[in-house]
Amino acid sequence: MSAPLLRVREIDAFIEQFHILEDVTFDVPDGGITVLLGRNGAGKTTTLRSVLGMTSVTSGDIEYNGQSIVGKKTHTIAQMGIGYVPEHRAIFSELTVQENLRIAARHKDDLPRNIEMIFTLFPDLKRLYQLQGGNLSGGQQQMLAIARALVPDNRLLLIDEPSEGLAPVIIEQVIAAIKALAETKTVLLVEQNFRVASQLADNYVIMDHGQSVAHGVMASLSQDDEIVQRYLGVGMH
Amino acid sequence: MTRSDAVLITAIVGAILSFSFISSGGNVGSFGITILSGLFQGMLLFLVAAGLSLIFGLMDVLNFAQGAYFMVGAYLAYDIQHTGGLIDVGIADPGLRFIVGVIAATLAGAVLGVLLELLLRPVYKRHLFLLVLTFGVSIVMLEGIKAFYSVTPYTWTEFFGIREAQFTFLGQNFTQYRLFVLAVGFALMVGISLLLNRTRIGIIIRAGVQDREMVSALGINVQTVFTFVFTLGCAVAAFGGAIAAPFLGATITMGTTYLVAAIAVIVLGGLGSYEGTAIGAMIVGLALAAMQQFSITINQPVLASITPMMLLIAVLLIRPRGLFGQER
Numbered sequence: 366m367s368a369p370l371l372r373v374r375e376i377d378a379f380i381e382q383f384h385i386l387e388d389v390t391f392d393v394p395d396g397g398i399t400v401l402l403g404r405n406g407a408g409k410t411t412t413l414r415s416v417l418g419m420t421s422v423t424s425g426d427i428e429y430n431g432q433s434i435v436g437k438k439t440h441t442i443a444q445m446g447i448g449y450v451p452e453h454r455a456i457f458s459e460l461t462v463q464e465n466l467r468i469a470a471r472h473k474d475d476l477p478r479n480i481e482m483i484f485t486l487f488p489d490l491k492r493l494y495q496l497q498g499g500n501l502s503g504g505q506q507q508m509l510a511i512a513r514a515l516v517p518d519n520r521l522l523l524i525d526e527p528s529e530g531l532a533p534v535i536i537e538q539v540i541a542a543i544k545a546l547a548e549t550k551t552v553l554l555v556e557q558n559f560r561v562a563s564q565l566a567d568n569y570v571i572m573d574h575g576q577s578v579a580h581g582v583m584a585s586l587s588q589d590d591e592i593v594q595r596y597l598g599v600g601m602h
Numbered sequence: 603m604t605r606s607d608a609v610l611i612t613a614i615v616g617a618i619l620s621f622s623f624i625s626s627g628g629n630v631g632s633f634g635i636t637i638l639s640g641l642f643q644g645m646l647l648f649l650v651a652a653g654l655s656l657i658f659g660l661m662d663v664l665n666f667a668q669g670a671y672f673m674v675g676a677y678l679a680y681d682i683q684h685t686g687g688l689i690d691v692g693i694a695d696p697g698l699r700f701i702v703g704v705i706a707a708t709l710a711g712a713v714l715g716v717l718l719e720l721l722l723r724p725v726y727k728r729h730l731f732l733l734v735l736t737f738g739v740s741i742v743m744l745e746g747i748k749a750f751y752s753v754t755p756y757t758w759t760e761f762f763g764i765r766e767a768q769f770t771f772l773g774q775n776f777t778q779y780r781l782f783v784l785a786v787g788f789a790l791m792v793g794i795s796l797l798l799n800r801t802r803i804g805i806i807i808r809a810g811v812q813d814r815e816m817v818s819a820l821g822i823n824v825q826t827v828f829t830f831v832f833t834l835g836c837a838v839a840a841f842g843g844a845i846a847a848p849f850l851g852a853t854i855t856m857g858t859t860y861l862v863a864a865i866a867v868i869v870l871g872g873l874g875s876y877e878g879t880a881i882g883a884m885i886v887g888l889a890l891a892a893m894q895q896f897s898i899t900i901n902q903p904v905l906a907s908i909t910p911m912m913l914l915i916a917v918l919l920i921r922p923r924g925l926f927g928q929e930r
């Protein structure tokens with residue numbers, strides 16, 4: 366087995382004086398989709414933000430592609446090939462769809478090179494190209510947020526709750542797109558919707574009260590009613 | 603700009619012009635004065651407010667030193683133009699000397715802008731510290747000017763071509779210099795707008811106004827964008843002071859006066875909106891000009907100085923987010 370693309374080792378993270386993450390440890394294998402599961406407030410978003418250096422990590426280590434990234438600046442970490450699709454999307458509402466994509470380019474040819482791939486995944490964006498981001502529907506904004514992370518040649522995508530607040534048909538489109546892009550990229554996904562998570566993920570990590578409490582292969586989790594009940598509080602079917 | 607924005611702006615400008623017409627007892631010439639003097643002052647105000655607005659939009663901090671950059675620009679341009687000061691460039695042609703003075707002032711503004719930004723770096727996350735620091739810097743700059751020059755107002759006496767030549771508008775004579783300021787200010791207004799709308803750094807600035815954390819998550823070093831915006835904002839303010847000097851001279855109060863009016867401009871225009879800043883500056887300029895005339899008529903000079911804030915309050919009562927502000 367090849368080395369994991371992302372290794373998170375016993376990290377502690379604080380937001381102001383609050384101790385949010387404690388000894389969080391997990392691996393994200395190179396390729397495929399790893400899903401972070403856990404109840405609201407378990408620390409999933411904070412974990413993604415810690416990887417990107419947006420939350421201060423006070424101890425432990427995070428390695429990306431064999432290199433320690435703890436303490437580095439957010440933009441430096443992102444430039445190493447990590448794309449971020451945050452909770453609530455963070456689309457630039459004053460910018461057009463085109464500008465939202467253009468701003469993500471790290472090299473002049475990033476957008477021209479990848480735009481066809483993006484339009485294939487999200488045909489709607491082609492039609493909406495000159496519209497302001499703020500005029501898009503929730504689903505369209507989600508597609509734009511994912512597309513934005515695909516403009517540069519990122520190797521790892523951190524995607525936070527992509528199905529949140531979307532209609533079922535739109536969720537299906539988003540699932541299909543994430544599946545397709547995971548063929549060439551590694552995805553660390555946060556997903557509350559267990560059905561969506563089990564359709565997409567190869568591996569899982571469960572978080573609870575700011576700690577990583579279980580991990581394994583997604584297919585086996587779907588068989589393990591007890592863990593699911595205990596940490597996620599949802600029935601499987 | 604929506605239809606209701608356009609109606610509101612037209613109504614405000616119409617009210618100012620009607621006021622100027624009526625308060626002068628129906629004198630058409632006073633129209634000419636209000637319009638030209640108003641646009642002139644509005645343009646100078648815009649040059650202070652543009653940087654204030656961009657810096658506020660990006661970092662949520664009012665740069666209280668913005669007025670001081672305007673003042674420093676005026677003193678440098680004045681000094682270079684007139685003999686017997688600290689700087690003697692040894693150029694005989696007064697027109698050329700003026701151009702050199704404006705360029706020197708703008709460059710000085712840019713350099714001082716970089717320095718200010720460096721000074722603020724350690725406290726970027728603490729807004730109150732930023733506020734106090736920029737306020738402190740403005741006081742240091744003011745005291746510096748007092749030390750190097752004098753507290754007595756300097757009146758511009760070295761005239762040159764366009765500063766002397768006249769033209770007539772609605773029966774009143776004006777110096778062509780007013781048209782020069784309007785043209786140059788307008789060119790800058792359009793130039794900055796193109797920068798914001800057509801270039802990559804402009805897209806980054808507009809995105810950063812909304813969500814700078816997301817901008818850095820895209821791999822962009824927001825810090826260098828801050829430096830750029832500070833440098834641009836301070837250089838434009840110093841440039842404004844330099845081109846204002848042939849009219850206003852150089853005084854130690856001009857920075858504060860323009861800062862206060864510029865704050866009114868950016869709030870009135872809608873915080874973070876460049877369009878709002880540009881239009882707001884013109885509105886405040888016109889209102890100032892109308893009230894300056896009126897306060898001469900009734901011999902009550904304080905009226906003119908409180909005009910920007912009165913206008914601000916009036917607009918905020920009608921529309922709390924300002925003319926072009928986003929609901930936040």
Ligand SMILES: Nc1ncnc2c1ncn2[C@@H]1O[C@H](COP(=O)(O)OP(=O)(O)O)[C@@H](O)[C@H]1O
Pocket residue numbers: 380383385403404405406407408409410411412
């Ligand atoms: N800005 C903040 N200030 C204080 N506490 C926070 C802040 N953001 C998140 N938290 C706390 O951190 C914990 C983890 O939050 P988060 O990572 O967003 O959880 P999740 O994404 O799993 O729902 C929660 O208890 C939340 O209340």
Ligand SMILES: [Mg+2]
Pocket residue numbers: 409410411452
């Ligand atoms: Mg979350």
